[in-house]
Amino acid sequence: MEQLKTIGRELAMGSQGGFGQSKEFLDLVKSIGEARSKAEEERIVLLEIETLKRRLSEPDIPKRKMKEYIIRLVYVEMLGHDGSFAYIHAVKMTHDDNLLLKRTGYLAVSLFLSDDHDLIILIVNTIQKDLRSDNYLVVCAALNAVCKLINDETVPAVLPQVVDLLAHPKEAVRKKAIMALHRFYQKSPSSVSHLVSNFRKRLCDNDPGVMGATLCSLFDLITIDANSFKDLVVSFVSILKQVAERRLPKAYDYHQLPAPFIQIRLLKILALLGSGDKQSSEQMYTVVGDIFRKCDSSSNIGNAVLYECICCVSSIYPNPKLLEQAAQVISRFLKSDSHNLKYMGIDALGRLIKISPEIAEQHQLAVIDCLEDPDDTLKRKTFELLYKMTKSSNVEVIVDRMIDYMISINDNHYKTYIASRCVELAEQFAPSNQWFILTMNKVFEHAGDLVNVKVAHNLMKLIAEGFGEDDDDADSQLRSSAVESYLRIIGEPKLPSVFLQVICWVLGEYGTADGKYSASYITGKLCDVAEAYSNDESVKAYAVTAIMKIYAFEISAGRKVDFLPECQSLVEELSASHSTDLQQRAYELQAVISLDAPAVESIMPPDASCEDIEIDKNLSFLNGYVQEALEKGAQPYIPENERSGVLDISNFGNQDHHEALTHSLRFEAYELPKPVMPSRVPPAAVASSTELVPVPEPSYARETRQPASLPSVSDAGSSELKLRLDGVQKKWGRPTYSSSASPSTNSSSSTSHKTTNGVTQVDSVGTSNSKARDTYDSRRPQVEISPEKQKLASSLFGGPSKTEKRPSSVNHKASKASTHTSEKSQAPKAAAVQTEVNSEPAPDLLDLGDSTSSSSAPAIDPFKQLEGLLDQTDVASNVNHGTAGAAKTPDFMGLYADTPVSGLGSSVGDLLPTNRDEFNLTSELSNATRTAQGGVTQFNKGPNPKDALEKDSLVRQMGVTPTSPNPNLFRDLLG
């Protein structure tokens, strides 16, 4: 009987050995899959929770069952329901000796608990024990949990064990230990700061996996402080070189590229280390150039490495040859049909444009295409690029585009962002005041509630102060145009509150200033506003104050005031308002209009909003009153912090607080005093600071390195390299690779440089890639470019007519505008303006005009076309021979149906990649292709076609997705 039960249980499990689930779990999944509505799903899950609660409260649950419950609970929690009643059971399960149960327990707790959960304390002890276990899987499971569950308080408890594990014989453990250490560093830098040397040591680990993991940690460390790792530049360069030369085990090849993920990580690190450091950068040029040439641009991952190269090139000290290579890659990206590559191209262009602004001009049409692309991601990236290349000559077009886009989207987060971008650009580059005000009006009209209130204040300030040109005429003209535009807008429904405030304020100050509009007209409008937005108190307050100002100006100008009936009713309404602020304003208004002209003029002088009001912070005018009171026997004032009773209490509170802080748990008796580490700088900040490193263009052009100097540089590099990293070489290199290899690499590198030196793009990159380019080239001239687009291009990238006029005056204005901004934003903005001014004297590289752009468009080279043709046949034959053909189809997962299957007949053996990638996720696949695939997969380790078919039909029957009509779920599976 007992045995039968066991067999039954075994039957219920899937075919996945230790990972199998019971029938009940499958039932749960099934019923949730079948649920027709969210409510039904909810009901099922709640029922399941009830069941689990009941079961878990039973005594003596068999361990196996318990594991099952925990898994079900994890599932339930993933669906968004609270499973906290069973956390303790998961914790208990981590104590179990059985590996399967222990792992399940760790999985559950690391999904359930946060690092400051109360139950963590119960796990720490188990983790400590497991980290010392002989079974490396137990250690791995514990390390996994460590990453998720240990916080800065508990780090000391496990730190020694984790450090010991860095020397574990299993590379899987070393790898995870280094990651765990890195995690500690993220969570509490001070507790592991004395262990940083371990990261350096692990860099020389003889397992590439461990080395790769170490790179992640080093990347973070270097992001925080690049200077203390400058000595590693040589090592990184040499590792990168070896990786690129395929000295790592074949297992790390990915789509026939040697360890691309490690290459990417290394390039990222080099970018950080070489930023603004000429000496370090020079050591990198050769290897980065090599990668540019070697990288296969037909695969996704190859492009990822190329992109990273561009990032690196644009971050390190500029090298013209590398920049040229980078520009070539960018143009390939932008011309690609893949949106992903376009996206990367735009991003890369944004990086490179800081160093060589002229490259944007070649790609203007591509950029505009991206701008008009339906893909939002791409569009936003393009706006980012445009933002970076905005100048006074193209600001109008760019900001107009941004506003158009802003109006078209609903995503508030991005709307806010792009609105602030518009404001920033308008403030910096506005070609005219008129334009500025109109632009701001648009921004406020469409995103008013999302814009920072400060911007509104800046706008008011700007209108009030004018543009500081000592030209009162211009200022008053500006104001009257502002008033006019606001009177036009004011009638529109549903204006944002902030915008209305600006309107009210401007109308109040300047509505009657030029005498064009009568006071009653303006006040009438203001009353309308107050009425239309009657539930917005701040608008009402602005409106009533504006009315007061207008009447005051009228009175002080000696004109007779006729109080409009709607004003009267508004004031009456407000003086009975719940808001004391509104009441006060209403009463003030009434008081002001009853005064005579001289009094009103001293209260409300016209156009005096910019005059400083002196505030007497000491309240010295009250001294007399205080004196009088004291003489009458009043108690003198004691400042709050000197009052004795209060002092005691607050001190007490402080002490208590201290107690609480020091009352944390200690896992060890004493620790050595630790040096204080600077807290982690957010990466974003660092990134932006590196971006801001000024790279004066003319200087690098002069310092162009001559090819002749190359050998010496790499010589120096390699000799130093021998000292540092011979360990690494021995471990991965072929036995032949030793110090003697350095001359040969030298020569090879210099020759390769010669090839890149040639002006034409003769590539050693690989024929496939030249083929790709050729197809673009040949296609390109046929594409008709609409005149509209061309016009846009010329306005974005500089047309001949616009270039000359503005720069000087606008820059002047720009700096003015920025001084208007509030103190907070002042510093960065001023800096930005500064750089803008600096770059101004240089010839405007982007404004080369249309004629040059068209001539620089690549002409069709008949030879290359021929090459392209040859190449195509090449590829075809490759497929037939089943050699590298498979690798050339760019995206395997791009889901079958098309090419690779056709020519497979004889080539099955070698086509591993395609088969491996064959995905059975589509059930819609036609049967014909399916059998074809089946035929192919036979030769692999994959299942035979019959299996595939069965599985496919099973999936369809199962209806894991609720749309499936078939209710016969799981019948086949469960028998």
Next chain:
Amino acid sequence: MIRSVMVINTQGKPRLSKFYEFQPVEKQQELISSVHGVLSGRAENVSNFVDAESIFGPDTRLVYKHFATLYIVFVFDSSENELAMLDLIQVFVETLDKCFKNVCELDVVINYSKMHTVLDEIIFGGQVLETSSTEVMKAVEEISRLEAASNAISLVPKSVSAWRSR
């Protein structure tokens, strides 16, 4: 750093979710459903990248891949390369495919804990740990083997499973 990995089906049901920085359960649901909202609104032939700042906070982006009924989504910050993440999804899926022999949504649902095992071998504490799917497979197979060995119940004779598969 990688912030999160999600597997969501086209109906918006989570099939696997892992957050490398702790998120309370309700927050997880909210994130998943807003990610699904964004993804389901995207057309077929657009890029695989989405700016995720409105969902996950500053400096986050998201790469997704759409397979039949599933979206596989990685959320990460600027220290990672978008294209490389796309390929990491590929590695993940390739590994699953090797594990389950033509993986499908059903496999993903049923073998919930195995999915986690695979993922843990690829991404560890938010960092990319291993990028070679053969290595990952080796590790996962080793784990299954040892787990099975430590499990007394699995001593049931092999003939039983043979009998069952008839």
